[in-house]
Amino acid sequence: MKGRLDSFIDLLQGTRDFDELQKHLKGLRDMFDIEHVTYHSVNSTGHQYASTTYSADWSVQYFGEDYARIDPVVQGCFRRFHPVDWRQLDWSGKSARDFMGEARAAGVGTHGFSVPIRGPSGQFALFTISDARRDSEWELYTTEHTRELILAAHYVNQKALQLERGSDETKVQNLSPREIDVCTLLAMGQSRAQAAEALGISEHTLRVYIESARFKLGASNTIHAVAKALSMGLLVI
Incomplete structure (x- = not known):
């Protein structure tokens, strides 16, 4: 999976528009051997962008009916x-059950x-x-692929931001050895309490x-920090 994810990331770097991003998302679906992959973003002005492998009819219905209002996932x-x-x-709730029934149909x-991104x-x-x-099977699948899914999520988001704004870059400073230790343990799936105990700190x-x-x-948050540190090669897992 790591080699295929690296290839996907390389493809993303050269993506020139949202049509290409949609194409690569379909490739990501095949790479993960999953039925559907969706990226849905809302910026500060309320503008929405979505790239998905769901049917066109469901996408039109979802956004036309503004289902984000009642979607328990969102x-x-x-x-x-x-x-x-x-x-x-x-x-x-009834609205949630009705919505899920329509989604499954x-x-x-x-x-x-779902991976939330801020x-x-x-x-x-x-x-x-x-x-x-x-x-x-689902329990085993998500347990095995959580790390790769988080990485893919943030790379897709970075590319979408770059296509929208022209750049996704921020100035990055080097992490201290202790910061690397903390991020490494969190990336390995340890809880904050477990990581603190392992490092002998509060x-x-x-x-x-x-x-x-x-x-x-x-x-924007802890998961994003760990994903970025992993993607930059700052952590060895």
Whole structure:
């Protein structure tokens, strides 16, 4: 997977417009051996951009009916920073159940996994995969591929920002050895408490290192900081 992800990242670097980005997203779907991949972004002015492998009919219906208002994935991920399995969200309301019924009828799939992204100037984006695998298969799949999905999400977002604004660059400073240690443990899937214990420091001190690394990397949140550090080769996993 790593070699194929590197090839995808190389393709993204040369992407010249949103039509090419859509094409590469379809390639990413095939690379991950998944039914659907979607990137959906809303900037500070409310402008929306979406690139998806869902059917054209479902995309037209989704945006035409402004389903983002009731979509538990959008509403739930907006309040979160970590990747979200759709099973963790609240689908108990009638509107949510009706929406899911329409989505499944449109071929969206029975399971989904979304990575929330927060960019500059109030930008909010979601990178999502969905499929109709069985529960046990889905659990194993997302556990195995979380790291690659987070990386892909942030690379796609960076390219979309570059296409929209002309640049996605921010000045980056070197991380300290301790900041690298903290980001490395988080990238390996350890919780903040586990990472703090492994390093022999308090969770408060750990948060200080995380915030310092996030500021240096120009990251919007902890996951973004870890993804950027990984993509820049600052971490060895």
